[in-house]
Amino acid sequence: MRSTFGGIEISKRGILTQQAALTTSGHNVANANTPGFSRQVVKMVAAEPIEYPGLQRSTIPGQMGQGVLFTEVSRIRETFLDKQFANENKSLGEWTVRQDTLEKLEAIVNEPSDTGLRQVLDNFWNAWQELSKQPDNLETRAVVKESALAVTDAFNHAAKQLNDLTSDINDNISVKVTQVNSTLKQIANLNSEIYRVEGLGNNANDLRDQRDLLIDQLSKVVNVTVQEEPNGYHVRMGNQDLVVGDTPTDFTTDMATAAYPTDLNSGELYGLLYSNAAYVTGYKNQLNSMVSTIVTAVNDTHKQGYTLQNPATKGGEFFSPVTDFSNAALTMKVSSNITDNVENIAASLRVDPATNKVIKGNNELALKIANIKNEKYNFDGSGVQKIILNGGTFDEFLRAVVSEIGVQTQEAQRQASNQKILVDQVDARRQSVSGVSLDEEMADMIKYQHAYNAAARSLTTFDEMLDKVINSMGVVGR
Structure with a gap:
């Protein structure tokens, strides 16, 4: 029964x-x-x-x-989709940072506009053109001085903004390094806890979710690969171990810099290092090259002419000579002789041999300096980085720089947009499963x-x- x-x-x-x-x-x-x-x-x-x-x-x-x-x-949970998400997420992080940096550069360049470098330079050349019409007029000379001061202010300000941008990027690098270090420690702790819980025969589902979320966040900052082992996740960046079991690597800024661009080749941290090296430093170099060429061209020409002083006195340095190429734009300034006395501005190429007095009505030098605008120059990059244009005018050079930044920004925006779509698609597939x-x-x-x-x-x-x-x-x- x-x-x-x-x-x-x-x-x-x-x-x-x-x-x-x-x-x-x-x-x-x-x-x-x-x-x-x-x-x-x-x-x-x-x-x-x-x-x-x-x-x-x-x-x-x-x-x-x-x-x-x-x-x-x-x-x-679908492991394949997790790996695909991490792979797409690192590229999104990189291109988002690059786009952000380039957009900031565009704001610094501020071209085309009525207040950008091109307009300030045009005003400077036009001031010399006006001086050629009244070479002995002190008011016109004062306009030349003020327009020159406006040029130096514009280049100084742009260089300072670039330095500030570099500082911001370096600060962000430090923040990202701290974030990575904290995340690695949390992953190592979760590895240890999951190992303990599952060693007792239970499934540590919620702890595993927390660990996977940390991997998602980490994958946007640095390129990571994850392999599950008996003692937890083994996290690598290229060939470098970041987490092995319950032991995290002490991630530092020096480590990140040393790993760039071999082991560290994607993610937000890579994007910051790349942006600093390729975009900001590159544009600084272009700007310094342009300033160095302007200073040399104007000074060499200005020293050929004569001031309003009698007896006839040769024109000296119009701009202070460049002594440090890497800070040419930041330290550009008008010579104190010019700022102290506009009569020291040379406009004439003629001297009366009988009296050894300058012919004040002569405008040949003023025209010559005004024509520098149309001359073609070989811009010297001082070996720091390849110059974008050689054998062009200052206006053509600046246009080329602005165009390059514009093209790079457009490409970064396109890549960031595409990556965002890919990440969203993969995440949607993950959500449909998990x-x-x-x-x-x-x-x-x-x-x-x-x-x-x-x-x-x-x-x-x-x-x-x-x-x-x-x-x-x-x-x-x-």
Whole structure:
């Protein structure tokens, strides 16, 4: 005779399993908006059936089922999509930083505009042109001086802004290095905790979600590859180990600089280092080359002429000579002789040999300096970096620099936009697998609720049967 107590055990297992499923669905719903959370499911299996004993075999047909058991609570996660996300995310981080830097450079260059370097330089050449019409007029000379001061101010300001941008990038590099270091330590700690929890036979689902979220964040900053090993995630950047088990690498700015651009070849940190080296330093070099050429050309020409002083006096340096190419734009200034006395501005190439006095009405030098605008020059990069244009005028050179920045910015914007689309697509695919669907969870909760109620009703039925057997059987006729 089959035991009624077996039915009670089956009902109990049903209640406990459906209760676990309901609790897991509630956990999913509660974390529907939690970043990095992966949907969890209860894995149910039929309990091992039993066969009634007999001499050789049971005479009762079939085996008796023993209800349901849940073997584990597991998370739904696709490793391939995680790796694809990290791969696309690092490129998004790199191009986002490069785009940001180039847009800041465009704002510094401020071309084309009515207040940019080109306009200031045009005003300077035009002032010399006006001086050629009245070479002995002090007011016109004052205009030349003021326009020259405006040129030096414009170049000084642009150079200072570039230096400030370099400082901002260096500060951001330090922030990113600190962020990476902190993330590596958290991953190592989670490796240790997950190893402990799963060593006891449990699934550390929520801890694994936290660790994967940290990997997602890290992948945007530096290019990382992740390999799961028995003691946790083994995180690498190129050939450099960042996390091995519960041991993180002490990530520093020097380490990042040394790894660039071999092991560190993508991500926000790479983008910052690249932007500083290729964009900001490059534009500084172009600017310094232009200033150095302007100063040399104007000074060499100015020294050929004569000032308003008598006896005839040769014009000296119009701009202070460049002594440090790397700071040419930052230190550019008008010679103190010019700022102190506009009569020291040379405009004439003629001297009366009889009196040794300058012919003040002569305008040849003023015209010659004004014509520098149309002369072609070989711009010297001082070996720092390749110059964008050689054999062109100052206006052509500046146009070429502005065009290059514009093209680079447009390309960075296109790449960043494309990468954002790719990252969003991969993340959408991940969410379709791992994300929580509230509609699906609600439907599951109703399903588990009905199963729980049915198991409880079954338990009540078996309880009533046992009550009948225990309290009512054998008392007939009493």
